[in-house]
Amino acid sequence: MSDFPETFxxxxxxxxxxxVLRSAPLSLVFYLAIVGGIVWLALRGSxxxxxxxxxxxxxQYFYEITDQGFQWGEIPIGLVATIGLSxxxxxxxxxxxxxxxxLRLSDLVVGNxxxxxxxxxxxxxxxxxxxxxxxxVLGPIFSLDRYWASVLCLAVFHAALISEIFRAxxxxxxxxxxxxxxxxxxxxxxxxxxxxxxxxxxxxxxPLTGEMVHMIKSSAIVSVIAVAELxxxxxxxxxxxxxxxxIWFTIAAVYMVVTLALSVLVSRLERSFxxxx
Amino acid sequence: xLDRTPIIDIRGVNKFYDGFQALTDVSLSxxxxxxxxxxxxxxxxxxxxIRCINRLEEHSSGQLIVDGTELNDETRNIRAIRQExxxxxxxxxxxxxxxxxxxxxxxxxxVRRASRRDAEATxxxxxxxxxxxxxxxxxxxxxxxxxxxRVAIARSLCMETRVMLFDEPTSxxxxxxxxxxxxxxxxxxxxxxxxxxVTHEMGFARRVADLMVFMEAGRIVETAPxxxxxxxxxxxxxxVFLEQILSH
Ligand SMILES: Nc1ncnc2c1ncn2[C@@H]1O[C@H](COP(=O)(O)OP(=O)(O)O)[C@@H](O)[C@H]1O
Ligand SMILES: [Mg+2]
Numbered sequence: 001m002s003d004f005p006e007t008f009x010x011x012x013x014x015x016x017x018x019x020v021l022r023s024a025p026l027s028l029v030f031y032l033a034i035v036g037g038i039v040w041l042a043l044r045g046s047x048x049x050x051x052x053x054x055x056x057x058x059x060q061y062f063y064e065i066t067d068q069g070f071q072w073g074e075i076p077i078g079l080v081a082t083i084g085l086s087x088x089x090x091x092x093x094x095x096x097x098x099x100x101x102x103l104r105l106s107d108l109v110v111g112n113x114x115x116x117x118x119x120x121x122x123x124x125x126x127x128x129x130x131x132x133x134x135x136x137v138l139g140p141i142f143s144l145d146r147y148w149a150s151v152l153c154l155a156v157f158h159a160a161l162i163s164e165i166f167r168a169x170x171x172x173x174x175x176x177x178x179x180x181x182x183x184x185x186x187x188x189x190x191x192x193x194x195x196x197x198x199x200x201x202x203x204x205x206x207p208l209t210g211e212m213v214h215m216i217k218s219s220a221i222v223s224v225i226a227v228a229e230l231x232x233x234x235x236x237x238x239x240x241x242x243x244x245x246x247i248w249f250t251i252a253a254v255y256m257v258v259t260l261a262l263s264v265l266v267s268r269l270e271r272s273f274x275x276x277x
Numbered sequence: 278x279l280d281r282t283p284i285i286d287i288r289g290v291n292k293f294y295d296g297f298q299a300l301t302d303v304s305l306s307x308x309x310x311x312x313x314x315x316x317x318x319x320x321x322x323x324x325x326x327i328r329c330i331n332r333l334e335e336h337s338s339g340q341l342i343v344d345g346t347e348l349n350d351e352t353r354n355i356r357a358i359r360q361e362x363x364x365x366x367x368x369x370x371x372x373x374x375x376x377x378x379x380x381x382x383x384x385x386x387x388v389r390r391a392s393r394r395d396a397e398a399t400x401x402x403x404x405x406x407x408x409x410x411x412x413x414x415x416x417x418x419x420x421x422x423x424x425x426x427r428v429a430i431a432r433s434l435c436m437e438t439r440v441m442l443f444d445e446p447t448s449x450x451x452x453x454x455x456x457x458x459x460x461x462x463x464x465x466x467x468x469x470x471x472x473x474x475v476t477h478e479m480g481f482a483r484r485v486a487d488l489m490v491f492m493e494a495g496r497i498v499e500t501a502p503x504x505x506x507x508x509x510x511x512x513x514x515x516x517v518f519l520e521q522i523l524s525h
Contacts, residue, residue, distance in 0.1 A: 179333050180370035184384035184436055185359040194387055198374050 046245060058246055061237060078233030079254055085151060085229055086216045092155035093215070097162030102192075104167055115163070122160035127221055130157055135225050150222035158215050165207045169200035202270075209266040213259040220255075230254065282345075284309045284440060284471055285330060285362075290339035292325055292495075299325045300336070301495045307488075309439070312472045314482040314503075317492035318518060323475045326492070327442045330473070331362045344439065360388065363433030367445040369425045371417040377404070377428050378413040381435045389436070396435070403431040407461045423454030427461055434465075441465070443474040477522055483507060491515040 020026060046053070061073040103115035122130070134153040135146060144152065173196050181191035223231040234251040238244050283306035292300035299322045307313050315323050328334040329341060332348055332355045341348040343358045372380050381400035385391040391399070404410045407427035409420075417425055426446055433441055443462070447455040459481045466472055466485040476482065482489060482503065489506035491499040491514075499506070499515045510516050 174370075176366060176368050176370035177372065179364075180366065180372065180432075182333065183331055183359060183362075183364040184432065185356055185388040186384070187356065190387050194383055195372055199372075202374075 042245065042249075051245060053246065054241075054243055055246055057241065057243065058250055061247075061250075074233050074237065075230070075250065075254060078228070078230040079258065081228050081233075082216065082219055082230040083258070085147075085222070085227070086154070086212070086219045089151045089154035089219070090158065090212055090215050092151065093158040093162050093211075096155060096159035098166055100159060100163035101166035101170065104163070105170060119160050119163065122157060127153075127157055127218060128224065131221060131225065146222075146225050146227050150219075150225065150227045154215060154219055154222070157218070158211060161214070162208070162211055165204050165211065166200075168207075169204035170196055172203050173199050205266065205270055209263060213262055216259055216262075217255060281308075283307055283342075284344055285473070286340070286342040287326075287330075288340040288342075290326075290329065290336045290341055292322070292329060292334065293337045299495050300329070303339070303495075303497055305490065305497060305500070307440075307471065307473060309471055310469050311487045312466050312485050313474070313488045313490060314486040315473065315475045315490045315492060316477055316479075316482070316518070316522070317498075321492040322495040323492055324444050325495075327364075327444055327473055327475055330442060331359050331364055333364075360436065361438050362440045362442060363436055363438040364442045365426070365429050365433055365444070365446050367449050369417070369422075369429045369449070371425055371429055371432070373417050376414050376416055377409075377420070380417065380428060381432050384432065384436050399435050399437075400431070403434040404428075406434070406464070407431045408457070421454060422450045423457045426450065426454075426458045430458075430461055430465070440471045440473070443472065443476065445475050445477075447476065447478060479507075479519075479523060491518065493518075 059073075061075045063073050063076070064071045100115045100118060103111040104119075106112065125133075131150065131153045134144065134156075135149040138144060138152075139146075139149045170192075177195055177199065178191060181195040186194070219229060220231040222229060223235060226232055230251060234247050238247050241247075285305075285307040287303055287305045290300055290303045291298065303322075303326060305313075305326075315326070317323055325334055329336045329348075330343065336348070344361050346354050346358055348354060348358060372383070375383060378397065378400055381403065382391075382393065382396035385396040385399060386393060401410060401413065404413055407430055409424055409427055409431075412420060412424060412428070417428065420428065426449075430446075446462070447458050450458065455478070459478060462472075462474070462481065463485055472485075474481075474486075486503045489499075489501055489503050490497055491506075491510070491512070493514055499510055499512050501510065506515075507519065510519065
């Protein structure tokens with residue numbers, strides 16, 4: 001169809017130079033150069049501080065072989081907790097975000113006002129303050145423990161961002177699709193379910209992945225109320241061992257591996273979506 | 278030969294977009310089995326009029342009665358009427374994420390609650406009627422414009438509506454594909470379908486129309502049977518319009 005070119009038309013040919021600049025090997029070279037630079041600076045700085053590197057003590061936080069056999073260390077356990085927390089919060093954020101987006105797109109005046117109020121409130125509050133609100137204010141009122149206060153805080157914060165992704169995706173579907181759906185007698189709900197949402201999903205997938213990556217990173221903030229997850233575990237290990245350089249490098253690398261893996265996974269997924277047509 | 282009560286009864290309808298009046302005191306009765314062709318210059322309100330009939334646009338005042346049901350804010354009425362009135366658009370508006378077959382079955386299955394089997398049987402029957410049974414499993418983007426518009430006609434037929442509206446169904450097509458779409462529409466007319474067609478294809482109009490309607494500046498200026506309309510229209514403006522359109 002003429003007004004639906006991006007997803008169905010073959011990809012436009014790119015300039016050779018741009019293709020080289022965007023190619024994976026070159027990105028990797030850039031990336032390694034930057035990481036190398038940071039490591040070099042850190043090494044120089046730590047040398048002048050007389051920092052005592054103890055990398056050999058790091059593997060035990062990944063796994064241990066004991067009398068009982070193989071055991072996961074604290075870092076993988078923390079990572080699983082981070083992923084669990086983020087996934088749960090993301091699932092809630094998707095539902096809440098869709099609700100807010102639909103309210104904003106509806107012609108209900110009250111619904112619209114509620115949605116806009118919610119968006120402004122969340123968008124103009126720092127995440128840390130929002131977390132304190134959930135834990136110290138809403139927590140006692142609704143008897144939320146620290147885990148649920150964190151999950152709900154992250155869900156609400158990301159729901160605001162996700163609702164904008166949904167809204168943009170839904171608005172990007174041409175008006176003629178609504179008209180065709182209505183003219184065969186569909187209700188608004190049926191049109192969303194069968195015609196509009198399936199077409200917007202494809203446009204929303206890349207920004208939604210970005211949002212999941214963002215969620216995994218911002219989940220680190222719940223370490224300030226000591227919810228057990230990757231960053232909290234890092235802090236705990238450091239307070240026992242004082243190995244702040246090694247542990248923070250390691251924790252950062254673990255976050256990065258997970259978020260990069262996620263991006264790769266979704267770009268694969270996206271490609272298989274387009275190839276099918 | 279025609280039913281006495283009109284299937285579509287438009288009485289003194291006005292339509293405003295903000296301050297702009299797109300329809301002024303439009304009245305028109307269409308009887309079951311009748312084929313009405315509407316023509317007129319661009320911007321004269323032809324689309325607005327037929328889009329009011331299935332409530333894609335809301336009329337501002339006057340009465341619009343379809344098959345005995347008055348169109349008003351009652352959602353139930355609107356949906357009931359949409360199940361009686363199909364529409365074919367200038368831009369086809371096929372669902373690009375669904376195959377041709379799915380485009381045809383989604384309405385019957387979701388709106389009419391037909392089983393997949395029945396819906397597919399109906400879909401194949403109508404694909405046959407628009408002469409593209411072999412395209413059932415393709416996606417719309419893989420078809421030519423003429424094929425897409427025929428799928429759109431079949432999609433509307435699958436809802437088994439009593440009336441079909443066409444808004445310039447051939448205007449977006451390359452010239453060599455206009456014929457195949459008009460052919461399907463002529464066959465549809467011969468089968469007795471009630472049709473309201475906005476078009477400038479006067480050959481088609483001569484062939485199938487029972488009633489010609491000429492609109493200008495939001496008003497119906499002339500309503501006449503085709504014999505009279507093409508040979509001896511009453512209004513000067515209609516005569517001028519016909520000369521322009523028939524001369525090229
Ligand atoms: N959604 C709209 N908002 C404002 N004006 C509109 C809208 N749709 C149509 N119009 C105006 O109403 C008039 C009639 O339009 P339309 O029914 O599309 O004419 P036609 O189909 O005869 O070319 C035009 O002047 C057009 O600009
Ligand atoms: Mg028009």
